[in-house]
Amino acid sequence: MVFHSLFLLQLLLLFSLTTATAKRLHTIPPRLSPIEPRVWLDHPDQNLGESVREDFETFFYNQTLDHFNYRHESYDTFPQKYLINSKYWGGSDTDCSAPIFVYLGAEAPINGSLDTIGFLVDTAVHFKSLLAYVEHRYYGESIPFGDEAFKNASTLGYFNSAQAIADYAEIIIDIKKTFQAENAPVIVIGGSYGGMLASWLRLKYPHIALGALASSAPVLYFDDITPQDGFYSIVSKGFREASETCYQTIRESWDVIDEVASKPDGLSELSERFNTCATLASAAVLKTHLIEMYISAAQYNAPPTYPVNKVCGGIDGGGFGDDVLAKIFGGLVAYKGNGPCYVNAPAYQSALPGGWSWQRCSEMVMPFGFGKDSMFQPKPFDIEAYIERCKQTYGVPPRVDWVTSYYGGHNISLVLQRFGSNIIYSNGLRDPYSIGGVLRSISDTIVAVNAVNGSHCLDLRFANQYDPHWLVDQRNSEINIIQEWIDEYYHDARCSTKSHI
Known part of the structure; x- marks a missing residue:
């Protein structure tokens, strides 16, 4: 599907601004398109x-x-x-x-x-x-x-x-x-x-x-007219209303991912557990992919498919095992369907910065941060790091207050x-x-x-x-x-x- 490809392209452009290195996870600027990604067959x-x-x-x-x-x-x-x-x-x-x-x-x-x-x-x-x-x-x-x-x-x-x-x-x-x-x-x-x-x-x-x-x-x-954690609070609320156990599993998963990644062969283990298309370079790559899945499901949680319910059904269903990582992988499969691999798809590796990435680095500066009460690891929006990444990418800083x-x-x-x-x-x-x-x-x-x-x-x-x-x-x-x-x-x-x- 053309818009699935466009969605993957936009993700790469966003990741170029949110992951200065593969070792550090930043909050992810969500997409604004009114058109949802075609990650499964729509009704x-x-x-x-x-x-x-x-x-x-x-x-x-x-x-x-x-x-x-x-x-x-x-x-x-x-x-x-x-x-x-x-x-x-x-x-x-x-x-x-x-x-x-x-x-x-x-x-x-x-x-x-x-x-x-x-x-x-x-x-x-x-x-x-x-x-x-x-x-x-x-x-x-x-x-x-x-x-x-x-x-x-x-x-x-x-x-x-x-x-x-x-x-x-x-x-x-x-x-x-x-x-x-x-x-x-x-x-x-x-x-x-x-x-x-x-x-x-x-x-x-x-x-x-x-x-x-x-x-x-x-x-x-x-x-900051709207609180920085406003977006992710609504995302979290949607998952919590769908299933309390799903919400708690997601909250717990971040520490589990970090713990496994810290082991000598941890990234290889995570790559195997999540059937990635290429070996993970860091835990941040996996976590970024999962966060994007959760926010996309919440943003486009529409009838009759209701993707939040699909994700939580996969997490709570236990079809791939009872431990936290197995449950999270179940949610990934439920959202995307059966495929040859997940995360690190080759399409992520070829695009150049542009499009919405430029707009976010010029005037569309929306300060999104993870609040302490969300299902994500707390992290405030770092405007200084944001400005520096934009300068490195395009050679110009964003006009933060222009809009x-x-x-x-x-x-x-x-x-x-x-x-x-x-x-x-x-x-x-x-x-x-x-x-x-x-x-x-x-x-x-x-x-x-x-x-x-x-x-x-x-x-x-x-x-x-x-x-x-x-x-x-x-x-x-x-x-x-x-x-x-x-x-x-x-x-x-x-x-x-x-x-x-």
């Missing part, structure tokens, strides 16, 4: 995007390299990919056209979103909307400088969220001109990092987007109540990136819609027969709010023709 009814691919037409926009400078090289351009689905569109009108829904691509090629991000397609008939899916610069086929793009900070310097949002604004304007729909209301939609972009675009370019649906957008995970300086975040309720409008921050309260416990309804038009048992970006997936009632209610709430925005827009614009409403 067939969960992947509905293949049937709608034929409804999309691919375009490339001649995008400006640098929107914020007037140097000669800033006027260079690159082809930026986007896809259009006009199957359900109500058409254009002199005064007010049918709405346009724009999905903002995040840290992955945009084509993969067609298979999984179904909210726009599911609601297109209701809204009679034109659908656009736009790829983020430096991902997929939208890469400036070609093979030189990730060479150094000189070419990567144009790779940031502000440039990306400006890209989206330009493309939206061009789409409206192309479809003669200059007066169409636009709703931007994104998940996780893309959800941050959606909310920020609405705030920075209110003349472009009428509203934004920001699904699982961790806009408050900067500058909150440019987009805000501190005192967000007070600030947005005074000037913001038409943003939905949707969350699942079991999602480690949930801000539901921090961000409540700010005003009538900036709301947090929270699904009690929801996982990461679950509301953006295609609806199917396995959706629980709380997920159906979540989506209906979002649809009703967006409908109110559009109705008010048409009312204020005094549309003469309303056949598309």
Whole structure:
């Protein structure tokens, strides 16, 4: 699966920042993609995007390299990919056209979103909307400088969220001109990092987007606004709710791994016990792999598969033995399925730094630490070590406070109540990136819609027969709010023709 390969690639890029040497374990920056890794065969009814691919037409926009400078090289351009689905569109009108829904691509090629991000397609008939899916610069086929793009900070310097949002604004304007729909209301939609972009675009370019649906957008995970151990606390809570014995086994396993690794042939023993693809260079490699498995299972703990339950079923089942390491290996097999080997897969060895790794080393600095009450070994976020690793990798230090300086975040309720409008921050309260416990309804038009048992970006997936009632209610709430925005827009614009409403 292409996204399984992408997931492995992203892990390597993250590991380059989290393991300065193989001898020391650092906290792992989780992935933000709304698309879960394909580590087992999903339920067939969960992947509905293949049937709608034929409804999309691919375009490339001649995008400006640098929107914020007037140097000669800033006027260079690159082809930026986007896809259009006009199957359900109500058409254009002199005064007010049918709405346009724009999905903002995040840290992955945009084509993969067609298979999984179904909210726009599911609601297109209701809204009679034109659908656009736009790829983020430096991902997929939208890469400036070609093979030189990730060479150094000189070419990567144009790779940031502000440039990306400006890209989206330009493309939206061009789409409206192309479809003669200059007066169409636009709703931007994104998940996780893309959800941050959606909310920020609405705030920075209110003349472009009428509203934004920001699904699982961790806009408050900067500058210690959210406690450093917040993410891993929710991960731990999910496992503890699934099985207390599973949770305790995981907590105990770290010391057991360290104890075995300290023996003369300890790494060989661990390699054998966990059937690794290559001999472990350190215990940190194994522990990092397991931590990533646990956080991924928790982040995408969605029906009908519920990967946390899968992992805990393997750990508690005792199918490989009764000792701690055997139980942990049982959880690994349950999560990934039977395979020739686990950990240290060859795919981890070939990639160069880039993509999300660069973004984390420039502006997306999220301080994640292991708290003493989590199922992981306590370790605070070490900002100095983080900065040093980024400097070693790219030659430049991260701008730690830039996101909150440019987009805000501190005192967000007070600030947005005074000037913001038409943003939905949707969350699942079991999602480690949930801000539901921090961000409540700010005003009538900036709301947090929270699904009690929801996982990461679950509301953006295609609806199917396995959706629980709380997920159906979540989506209906979002649809009703967006409908109110559009109705008010048409009312204020005094549309003469309303056949598309």
